[in-house]
Amino acid sequence: xxxxxxxVSNKRKIQRGDYLHRxxxxxxxLFAVRRGSLKTSVLEEDGRQQVTGFYMTGELLGxxxxxxxxxxxxxxxxxxxxxxxxxxxxxxxxxxxIPSLMHQFHKIMSREIVRDHGVMLLLGSMKAExxxxxxxxxxxxxxxxxxxxxxxxxxxxxxxxxxxxxxxKLETVSRAFSKLQDENIINVDNKHIQINDMxxxxxxMGHSSCAA
Amino acid sequence: xxxxxxxVSNKRKIQRGDYLHRxxxxxxxLFAVRRGSLKTSVLEEDGRQQVTGFYMTGELLGxxxxxxxxxxxxxxxxxxxxxxxxxxxxxxxxxxxIPSLMHQFHKIMSREIVRDHGVMLLLGSMKAExxxxxxxxxxxxxxxxxxxxxxxxxxxxxxxxxxxxxxxKLETVSRAFSKLQDENIINVDNKHIQINDMxxxxxxMGHSSCAA
DNA sequence: CGTTGCATTGAGGAAAATCAAGTTGAGTGG
DNA sequence: CCACTCAACTTGATTTTCCTCAATGCAACG
Numbered sequence: 001x002x003x004x005x006x007x008v009s010n011k012r013k014i015q016r017g018d019y020l021h022r023x024x025x026x027x028x029x030l031f032a033v034r035r036g037s038l039k040t041s042v043l044e045e046d047g048r049q050q051v052t053g054f055y056m057t058g059e060l061l062g063x064x065x066x067x068x069x070x071x072x073x074x075x076x077x078x079x080x081x082x083x084x085x086x087x088x089x090x091x092x093x094x095x096x097x098i099p100s101l102m103h104q105f106h107k108i109m110s111r112e113i114v115r116d117h118g119v120m121l122l123l124g125s126m127k128a129e130x131x132x133x134x135x136x137x138x139x140x141x142x143x144x145x146x147x148x149x150x151x152x153x154x155x156x157x158x159x160x161x162x163x164x165x166x167x168x169k170l171e172t173v174s175r176a177f178s179k180l181q182d183e184n185i186i187n188v189d190n191k192h193i194q195i196n197d198m199x200x201x202x203x204x205m206g207h208s209s210c211a212a
Numbered sequence: 213x214x215x216x217x218x219x220v221s222n223k224r225k226i227q228r229g230d231y232l233h234r235x236x237x238x239x240x241x242l243f244a245v246r247r248g249s250l251k252t253s254v255l256e257e258d259g260r261q262q263v264t265g266f267y268m269t270g271e272l273l274g275x276x277x278x279x280x281x282x283x284x285x286x287x288x289x290x291x292x293x294x295x296x297x298x299x300x301x302x303x304x305x306x307x308x309x310i311p312s313l314m315h316q317f318h319k320i321m322s323r324e325i326v327r328d329h330g331v332m333l334l335l336g337s338m339k340a341e342x343x344x345x346x347x348x349x350x351x352x353x354x355x356x357x358x359x360x361x362x363x364x365x366x367x368x369x370x371x372x373x374x375x376x377x378x379x380x381k382l383e384t385v386s387r388a389f390s391k392l393q394d395e396n397i398i399n400v401d402n403k404h405i406q407i408n409d410m411x412x413x414x415x416x417m418g419h420s421s422c423a424a
Numbered sequence: 425c426g427t428t429g430c431a432t433t434g435a436g437g438a439a440a441a442t443c444a445a446g447t448t449g450a451g452t453g454g
Numbered sequence: 455c456c457a458c459t460c461a462a463c464t465t466g467a468t469t470t471t472c473c474t475c476a477a478t479g480c481a482a483c484g
Contacts, residue, residue, distance in 0.1 A: 048333075052329050113321070120331055121256065121260075127471075128472070164336070172472060
């Protein structure tokens with residue numbers, strides 16, 4: 001992963017709300033998040049919009065653009081952030097002489113596909129509360145990996161963005177938060193989330209029908 | 213693409229209903245469909261299952277397994293089929309000496325990601341009828357590319373499998389078919405589908421609210 | 425201190441799931 | 455060849471879930 005340093009040409013700061021890239025513009029670089037967080041979203045002809053992912057430190061954006069050499073989504077900073085530009089042509093070139101780099105890159109792309117399949121499963125077969133539980137546990141997991149608390153963190157995105165990602169309306173997200181709080185599984189104070197009972201939250205992910 | 217011939221070691225026949233690979237088994241090869249069609253599906257701990265994709269001639273399976281070197285889904289033949297085994301290690305090896313092959317491979321993986329984002333959009337923001345219209349048009353498109361009729365084809369999968377892919381119950385799929393038939397947009401005779409009005413079917417995809 | 429954006433909550437309605445019959449059609453065996 | 459079986463499909467009635475619309479709360483900011 002550190003080999004990526006050879007490929008990384010320059011860093012770029014990006015303020016909350018700014019676009020990192022826009023749908024339809026020419027693709028040349030991937031972006032690795034160094035600090036902060038971003039969301040990607042796709043826009044349909046008829047105005048419908050959907051958030052397709054949230055990205056934190058260390059995660060890679062732009063993989064979708066390789067196929068057409070045009071970005072297929074918008075990437076927007078959720079807070080003041082910093083990214084590394086990874087020129088894709090250069091990455092491919094260097095890959096030729098460093099097989100392990102190429103292999104790692106393939107794994108990263110593959111992981112993105114697996115991740116998307118997980119979201120498809122969520123969108124296709126889970127109820128609102130299960131979706132939110134899954135989402136919170138996923139975030140929690142990713143915070144832990146980065147050395148933050150698994151059970152106490154601040155959301156960087158709005159209810160509407162969460163809803164868009166989970167295929168729900170913002171009111172439904174809000175209600176699901178309230179319900180989990182009423183059951184004492186989590187504490188919600190606006191964007192500040194505390195998970196009180198990780199196990200019961202995990203149960204929520206599974207089969208809501210069996211739980212009380 | 214023909215370069216792939218160098219990598220392809222052997223063909224494999226697989227009968228309707230048979231597994232091409234199973235979740236959890238060791239990954240070594242990708243599979244290119246030569247004839248027939250397959251579905252992939254993921255199984256959750258609690259028994260929930262979801263179809264994550266349908267694959268036709270020329271399409272590539274197994275990309276999700278690269279990340280963990282273990283297949284993350286089941287692949288099952290929808291009809292008697294034939295696939296080529298593409299040993300992944302060999303593909304990576306050859307890529308090193310044929311940059312264009314590597315580049316093509318990256319595009320294929322990227323296209324899979326874009327495709328998944330499309331499904332996420334469908335699952336997250338479309339109503340039943342819109343989902344089915346989108347699905348039929350996608351199939352139609354893929355048949356055309358392969359030299360078959362765009363407006364007259366046979367489904368290889370059951371209503372339940374379609375529903376699982378689209379995040380709907382089989383009854384809902386059936387009703388959506390019936391509705392599109394009542395509106396004279398398509399003809400349905402069990403698995404035999406005829407599209408009478410491609411334009412109105414496309415309209416269905418978009419904003420159902422505006423249509424009658 | 426009003427404005428603005430985000431969040432919560434409630435009431436009512438629409439969409440899809442669930443439950444429950446029936447129908448059809450292909451394959452099987454008498 | 456016909457009855458039987460079984461799986462897939464269709465259709466209707468009811469229930470659940472979520473969306474929509476609307477009102478209100480609340481904190482940040484100029």
